[in-house]
Amino acid sequence: MKDNSTHGYLDMDLLRFTTAGSVDDGKSTLIGRLLYDSKAIFDDQMEAMEKASSKRGTGEVDLSLLTDGLRAEREQGITIDVAYRYFATPKRKFIIADTPGHIQYTRNMVTGASTANLAIILVDARKGILEQTCRHSFIASLLGIPHVVFCINKMDLVDYDEAVFTRIQKELEDFSSKLEVRDIRYIPISALKGDNVVDRSDRMSWYQGPTLMYLLENIHIAGDLNHIDRRFPVQYVVRPMTEEHHDFRGFAGRVQGGIFRKGDAVQVLPSGFQSTIKTISLGEREVEEAFAPQSVVMTLVDEIDISRGDMIVSPNNAPESSQDVDVMLCWFNERPLQPGGKYALKHTSRDCRVMVKEVKYKMDISTLHKAEGDQTIRMNDIGRVHLRTTVPLHFDKYQRNRYTGSIILIDEGTNETVAAGMIV
Template sequence: MKSDLLRFTTAGSVDDGKSTLIGRLLYDSKSIFEDQIAAVKQSSERKGLQHIDLSLLTDGLRAEREQGITIDVAYRYFATPKRKFIIADTPGHIQYTRNMVTGASTANLALILVDARKGIVEQTCRHSYIASLLQIPHLIVCINKMDLVDYSEEVFLKILEEYTEFASKLNVNDIRFIPISALNGDNVVNHLDNMPWYKGATLLHTLETIHIGSDYNHLDARFPVQTIIRPHSSEYHDYRGYAGRVAGGIFRPGDKVLALPSGLSSKIKSIDTFNGPVPEAFAPMSVSITLEDDIDISRGDMLVKENNQSEMSQDLDVMLCWLSGQAPRPGAKYYLRHTSKEVRAVIKDVIYKMDINTLQRLEEEKDIKMNDIARVKLRTTQPLMFDAYRKNRTTGSLILVDESTNETVAAGMIV
């Protein structure tokens, strides 16, 4: 049986133990090669440590290892018999909030780490809000360093209560709490005997069993066309396939579809993959769709169902996370990339900035700086086919790219 893929991101304040937790997950689930373990043991000995510093398994940049911090997003892949995983280990520092947005944008689940000694801090709230803003469906709050508070159930329950109160303002339905010690391995992969009062599942068991099948939108059919396949071979002489990744809904041969923005309609003749034809396609499959009629479709167009169309407009209302060190210039044009379409866009107006720590709207402040999150109005040169981000994370997200430097300056969620 094909095992499914869970993408998750880690978030939390500096020194909460994110890299150590991931190292512990990899180490205890036997997902590391022996030469890697040997190298980490040597590095730990050189630092004069009594234990293996598992954080070295994810902190790949030399500056990260020297300072003992995470600077950029580190991606790690591992698998168990039940599921495959891609981890995005994101930085805890405030100035790297943009890296957290990058790492979390494709995640099904966020691990929010809390230091049991410090409890809920500003960065906990900040990262939880970003996870909520990015519509990550599942949150696991790992209360780490329980060994430093004598594995106290009282401390765990106090943090659980505080976080639950804060999370009532967020848009997240599935939140779970696990008390752990990443350093010693309590409740990460195995139950040790230090917290007999905790009767819940370990972190790995939760990651393996959490239901993610319904995280994709399987109701609204959306197929952004990436390229046209014309083999011109004798076997496939008249083949014209529209290739791309399904962004939502389910497509089947015989379905009536509409090509946007032209509005021309046709029926699906076949759905092909690298391994041959399939009876249906759903998110996030990559397929080639052939139609019964020859209609003009090009990259950036979108196939939808007739009775369930996406929105189409040149004016967009967007929550923007500013990633660049340079503030947006008044009237500056940017490349806007959305699904497989690229258009030019301009920021018409800043409606408000968000104070992530208090969740207050700052309507008087219009100056956007790096790591700021603001609600803006964008105007594009051509209409975009889109959905609200809360409805579909693929068709509701976009990035802005600076025309002159080709730097990605902002990531946006369409409201």
């Protein structure tokens, strides 16, 4: 039985993971099984799915109907947009970002990956590594997902043969040496038959490792956030100006790195002024310290000029500050990136404008090589681009801090979000 006491519940951690794959690699079946076996599919949902499945004349209940929530998706049997699913076991809470593998695949995978702790990449045991396996792995690596689990699926169709699993694992290991993922795991499964998903398979006694669910419940994620470099982008200056709080000036924001303690010396960017933390409040409660990803209000001992977009950091560990940044840019829009073009940029709580100075190269994300020939960055493309900003950005490299190392670009004419970038 689940521990429903508030204490037990609120102490559970949250694991966010992505699943990437195409139509028939068993992704929906796997998600369906995780949800079904953790009792996260409800009777009325099951009934609605049965009704919809029978309308379509498919014999079995189609579990993809659970995540394909839009009419167009259900009609065409494809996933258009990232779908989020929620479930909990007695050990952890989970959010699945189910990212479709075709239309707008880069946009969807990148979006799902941006906040994930872990990526599940399905590999069909009969087919081995495909182009899309490479694509998914590269995006997981580029977006800094700390843990990647390759599930070698459909083991039932290769007679649960250890040699098949070992061969694919070896191929994946060779390929993954080019990636920057800290923790890579391999599990032989059959999502359809349930082998090694929640319950250990008795048909693959040669496999000694954990089941997928055991891994999801126990993998160590506390170290995924940066608790070293102190970074506090200011979102809002709290000035109640009431009788009671006449002189109160607090700085609200979310800690994006490091641990801030009362009494710590801090430096404010871009002004460079230094001060000391006087108080930290979490909600209405005063606390001794705050760390990522808490949202808090800080007050400082000295009255110095701070506004939205500024960053409070530690004096001896400042981020880089520059108007010239190199990013790996993922392009989402039908209109290609305009070299020399100007866009609006968002970085932490800072807004400014940028000019595209240079496209350094375009990636072939299926081979991980630099693409030859045409260097136009079109929808679903990824390339290394040099940007010049109107004001200095205070940033870390993305691989060091996901939140101070990421940007989005916005088309100033249409207001669409056209690209996401990881600072390199």
